[in-house]
Amino acid sequence: METKIINKQDLAKLIDGLISAGARTVAPVKVGQMHLFQEVRSPAEAVFDYFLARRSPKEFLFPQTEPIFSYTRQKDSVKIHPVDMAFPRTVVFGLRPCDAAGPGILDALFAWDYEDKFWFNRREQTAFVSMTCAQADHACFCSSVGLSPDAADTGADLHLTLLDDGQRYFVEAPTGKGKKLVSEFPSLFKPATDSDAAARGSAGEKAKGLITRKLDLSNVKQWLGSHFTDELWERLSAKCIGCGACAFECPTCHCFDFQDEATPEGGVRCKNWDSCCIDNFTLHASGHNPRNIQHKRYRQRIMHKFKYYIDKFGKTLCTGCGRCSRQCPVTLDIAEVLENIAAKAASGS
Ligand code: SF4
Ligand code: SF4
Known part of the structure; x- marks a missing residue:
């Protein structure tokens, strides 16, 4: 898996660069006492030192409500007007590995007896950037369903782990979309050293230790x-x-x-x-x-x-x-x- 380093200032520049390039750029935003995934107009709106967004990011592939067509009645018939299926390029930052796993679980459902173009057209246009968890609570049980709070490969295109200096993220690019994102902004990503990889390993172990709820789901x-x-x-x-x-x-x-x-x-x-x-x-x-x-x-x-x-x-x-x-x-x-x-x-x- 391709690995890199990005520091906090360069992550802000990445968000800024995507906004300037016209991408719908989404990140956790503080709204009252909770965090919600929302489109941001500036990197300053994004909050990455957070636990988990109130709602999952599924709404960026599967909105809570959406028109699938409109129609007008005519004398003896009905005229159907299709909706525009060209969805904008979207990059969602800051989701947790459990949220990154959601779309991959749902792909089979949306391709089952009918290929849902609303889902798959958006899926093609959307990249996910997940982050290793820094907090968990008694309700979290991701490790009991085969996931992990530091997993890079649950479905995200890029995965970031904050290293113990608190300033630099270890970047993993498990998909082609993730590698493309890195190659679009080459000056923001620096090579990762062996000691960075070791620090990423320790941060991952620390994150795994946050999950205290272990369920035996085998039967x-x-x-x-x-x-x-x-x-x-x-x-x-x-x-x-x-x-x-x-x-x-x-x-x-x-x-x-x-x-x-x-x-x-x-x-x-x-x-x-x-x-x-x-x-x-x-x-x-x-x-x-x-x-x-x-x-x-x-x-x-x-x-x-x-x-x-x-x-x-x-x-x-x-x-x-x-x-x-x-x-x-x-x-x-x-x-x-x-x-x-x-x-x-x-x-x-
Ligand atoms: S389980 Fe709780 S959240 Fe879900 S429908 Fe029942 S009351 Fe509402
Ligand atoms: S714990 Fe499982 S069922 Fe409950 S919200 Fe998360 S993914 Fe859905």
């Missing part, structure tokens, strides 16, 4: 396969209020629906984020709802992430970022649910 999928009905679902998830916050902040939740914003003359068809935890997600036009009570909806969330998606695409639909536990208004902790399942699986119940 979870098997248990789920035989416990669609179990007392655990109601016991642990009856308190879910179906707000959908967990899905909206998650880097891998991807359910959406379509709604028309219509007038008598025409309208716009929009694709909107949705969540299996919301009560009308499976509500039929007849009024029947097969998931007619909240714990059945939460069960679907766990089943989808730790059984169905693995069966279908061979990947766990979770990066262990912990957002859903941190932000849940009723403190429903996904890691605790998984720990309970693992304990049941181990005891054979």
